[in-house]
Amino acid sequence: MQTGKILVVDDEESVRAMLGVVLRSEGYEVLEAEDGQAALAIGRREQPDVILMDIRMPKMDGMTAFRAMRQEQTGAAVILMTAFATVDKAVEAMKAGAYDYIIKPFNIDEIKIMLRRAVENRRLAAEANLLRQELTAHYSLDRVLTNSPRMRKVYDTVAKVAPTQATVLITGESGTGKELMVNTIHYNSPRASGPLIKVNCSALPETLLESELFGHEKGAFTSAASKRIGRFELADKGTLLLDEIGEMPMAVQVKLLRVLQEREFERVGGSQTIKTDMRVVAATNRSLPELVDKGLFRQDLYYRLAVVTIEMPPLRERREDIPLLARIFLQKYAQEAGRNLDDFDPEAMALLEAYRWPGNIRELSNVVERAVIMSTGRMIFPEDLPRHLSPEPxxxxxxxxxxxxxxxxxxxxxxxxxxxxxxxxxxxxxxxxxxxxxxxxxxxxxxxxxxxxxxxxxxxx
Ligand SMILES: Nc1ncnc2c1ncn2[C@@H]1O[C@H](COP(=O)(O)OP(=O)(O)OP(=O)(O)O)[C@@H](O)[C@H]1O
Ligand SMILES: [Mg+2]
CATH class of the missing domain: 1.10.10 (Arc Repressor Mutant, subunit A)
Structure with missing residues (x-):
């Protein structure tokens, strides 16, 4: 049995009746309208998943109704029913965002399959939408918690650059929250509804990294058994994070530079030029200027990437945030463990605040996670913390x-x-x-x- 709400729009009563019987027997809830105007009213009120609509109707035809629905941003997938003579109109509607069209007289199985896919599609889109809304709320700049003036400045910069198309370079020691900042940028940008694609440039040797980024055509090299879409293509309309960019081999750097300059590229072993509309954000815990001096990083690429640079301060330079972050992690891990833990004992907190945190926020998170496991009371005490946090003579x-x-x-x-x-x-x-x-x-x-x-x-x- 199928689930979903279908609105059938046709001026011919026999068509509506026939579709109604067939679709109800499939399990759908079916609504009917006899022209575009009625369809708009019912669509507004009932929020159907799919609208199956004839193009030629009196009063308001299907095309006009479809355009009005687009304007109102109805979430429904619209499938247009068309006679052979008006196929060009249906194709035009597809370009404007209609889900599909079907030519009359149609085969009923064809309609069933199309509807099943459309409903499923709508469900996935709705889920993705919800997830995106949650993520956008999660990374909202209004929610930012920090007591550190330096972090305030970082967030001020992020608030300014996130909505732009500017390439951003994020630097900072390991564990300072670079990747988190990339998420913040993406979900506060106009690309939030597009993909956020991440590539770790240090994880792959040169040739594999190249095909990971550019994709390849079938047979481009011995192991390329089939065509592969690269990350540049996947990031179209979205954001691409090039993580650990400092480790990118020189040969790939040259090719990346061209993509950044021209916004187009070819797959490995391919000749077709592909355009991409992506925003690039790069992250590194190395000093790129130093790598440039050593001849390990191209200067021209460095300038291209560092249009805006965001420096994540190490945790020891934002000590004001240690209690805040420690309590956030305590809450999180206590909840995960089903434990009733209120806070840190003041001495334990003092140890956290005095420690150097070479592993930064990641290390703090790990220490708190471990403390939750070690603790037996309602508070975290110094003995729940690793020994190396206590100062040694x-x-x-x-x-x-x-x-x-x-x-x-x-x-x-x-x-x-x-x-x-x-x-x-x-x-x-x-x-x-x-x-x-x-x-x-x-x-x-x-x-x-x-x-x-x-x-x-x-x-x-
Ligand atoms: N402000 C914050 N609030 C809560 N958790 C944070 C915050 N900043 C960072 N973290 C957490 O700290 C950990 C490290 O962050 P992240 O992976 O972004 O660091 P990174 O700078 O990319 O590190 P690396 O250079 O090692 O890749 C992650 O688990 C992240 O969720
Ligand atoms: Mg990282």
Whole structure:
């Protein structure tokens, strides 16, 4: 049995009656209208899945009704019924977005098959639409949570560039959220209803990467048993993420450059030129300018990609976000594990806030996931965290007292803070503006700390 709501539109009562009987026996709910005007009214009210509509009718013909439906953005798939003489009209309607047409007199099995496909198609489209709406809501820039001024700036930039066609380069250490940012860009762009295609440039050797991107024709090389559509083609009307672009072999870089410049390419082993309308976003945890200096990355390609560059700060430079993110992950993993965990004990949180996080947000997420498993109470305690998060005496060589036992956590944190600020001041030769920016803190806060720790002379030459 089929399910779905079909609106049959024909001025001939016998056609409507015949289709009604056949389609109801298939399981469909069938509605009828005798001209375009009635079809519009019923379509609006009943939201059918498929509209099966004659082209030649009095009052309002099928073409006019179809155009009005398009204007109203009815979700229904429209199938036009046409006599042989008006096939050209039906073809025209297909170009304008009709689902299909069928020539009268038609074979009833043909209609059944066509309807089955149309209903299924509509269902898939509706599901995809829902999913897209969820994703768009999930990545909405209105929902962004951050306490870090640096991240605010990143999101301000994203809000500006996302709606444009600009190529974007996202840089940052591993685990800083580069890929997440690509999703944010895509779902906040006019391409959100198109595909988001991702390619990891480091995962494949040169020739395979090339056919992955460009696709290939059957027999292009020994193992090419059949034709393959490449990622450039799949990303048409959407966004293409070239992840780990720093690892892209030079030979592929040259070819990519041409695609970026000309927006067209050929499949491997093919001669037909294919146009693509895609937006490219690249991500890397390497420094491309450094790779350019070493001759491992083409400078011209670098300029093409870096039209807008977004730098994801490492987590240790957005420490304000550690409690926020830690609680988000706690909620997520506790829920997944069916555990009742409220929060972090203050000492545990202090450890999270003081740690360097070389693996950034990914590492934080893993640590919290593990803590949820280790914990037995309603809170996460220091002993639920990996040992390396606790400061070791050896790792603080020469700074502060030789023995850390018996020191309060607050003192340890102060000591670490003092050491970090001292190092930053030296690095910046005492320049407080630069130091404050480096540490992502206000000048006032820095000034206050400098007084507190008596660091006024640090970095002065
Ligand atoms: N703001 C955030 N909120 C919640 N989770 C985040 C956030 N940013 C990143 N993550 C999570 O951290 C993990 C790492 O993020 P992502 O994969 O985007 O990093 P990446 O920079 O692409 O890393 P790599 O260079 O290793 O590929 C992912 O699980 C991601 O969901
Ligand atoms: Mg990534």
């Amino acid at each position: 050896q790792s603080r060589q020469g700074q502060g007292p030789a023995s850390w036992q018996g020191e309060s956590l607050r003192d340890l944190i102060k000591e670490t803070e003092c050491a970090i600020i001292r190092a930053a001041l030296r690095r910046n030769k005492g320049n407080r503006m630069k130091t404050a920016r480096d540490l992502d803190m206000s000048r006032r806060a820095l000034q206050y700390k400098i007084e507190e720790y008596n660091l006024a002379a640090e970095g002065d030459e």
